Amino acid sequence: MSKFKKGGGKELPAISTASLPDIVFMLLFFFMVATVMRENTLLIDNKLPYADQVEKLESRSAVMYIYAGKPGEGYKKFGTEAKVQLNDKLVSNLTEIQTFVQENRNKVGETQVGKLLAALKVDKNTNMGLIGDVKEQLREVNQLKINYATLNGDPTKKK
């Protein structure tokens, strides 16, 4: 009769947490795969503009990044004017872009030089004058393939 009767006063069994590590590992692996370590520490503000007619970069290996924007929080000693950043330092003389391009050409090797792409990561509050100068320098060394890095979104909406 009392076959189904519960033992009075018995405590609930503890929930098994044995599968918790599995779940956490799964998340961990996701983030490990999705993570791209930042190559450069940014000394400048870098809020990219929005555009919706964007293309994906084909290969990461044959891309060099040119950053531009106003010096960020903590780097105000470099002034308040928008600057160009190559690798880890700000440059004041834009002709350094030419050496930068040459360095990257040597790095990627001869076969890839034609595919080398200069990606401009420019803060959206920069004046076009600086960008024009950068483009002029790139033309000077015949680096004609460029890419304006943007976020995917509606460009017409106001910030």
Place this chain on the structure above:
Amino acid sequence: MAKRAAPEVNAGSMADIAFLLLIFFLVTTTIESDTGINRKLPPKFDERIKPPIIKQKNLFTVIVSKDNQLLVEEEPMELKDLREATIAFLDNNGDGKCAYCKGKKDEDLSAHPNKAVISVQNSRETNYASYIAIQNELIAAYNFLRNREAQRLFGESYLSIVQKWKDAESDEEKEEWDKKREEIKKMFPEKISESEAKE
């Protein structure tokens, strides 16, 4: 000796270790944006080459002033109307020789998509965001027309043809998509000239 079951390893702290790693990766992750607008700069200016003479009606002037105001063909315009205006200009078919155009054959707009040139002029003080927004609208206009023709000829959008060309694994496949891509590109060649406006 009596058989003894191997003692179980306590895996209780495994979760802690995994959490630690997880938090590390969460903090260091920056999902990098790897999208952008691809452009090709014109080669260095050669003194010996004379610039071709372009008829006024084949030229579509877009000026962005230093306070980011848009001036299209000397008329002020809102950014949202730029795409429509560009499509109307490119697709105009002034001389009636473009079989695939659907434009209005306006006297003052381009004669043929092959001849249509868009000239973008910006001042040094123009904001980068507005420059990108305008580039975006111009590309959107080209993409719209190319998509329309690709849809008509191959039953597929231009962008998906480009994507398939990029993803193609064998050489023959790549060539096949490339052919289609080139055909559409030839119908509406992208001719955008850029210059810094003199104040």
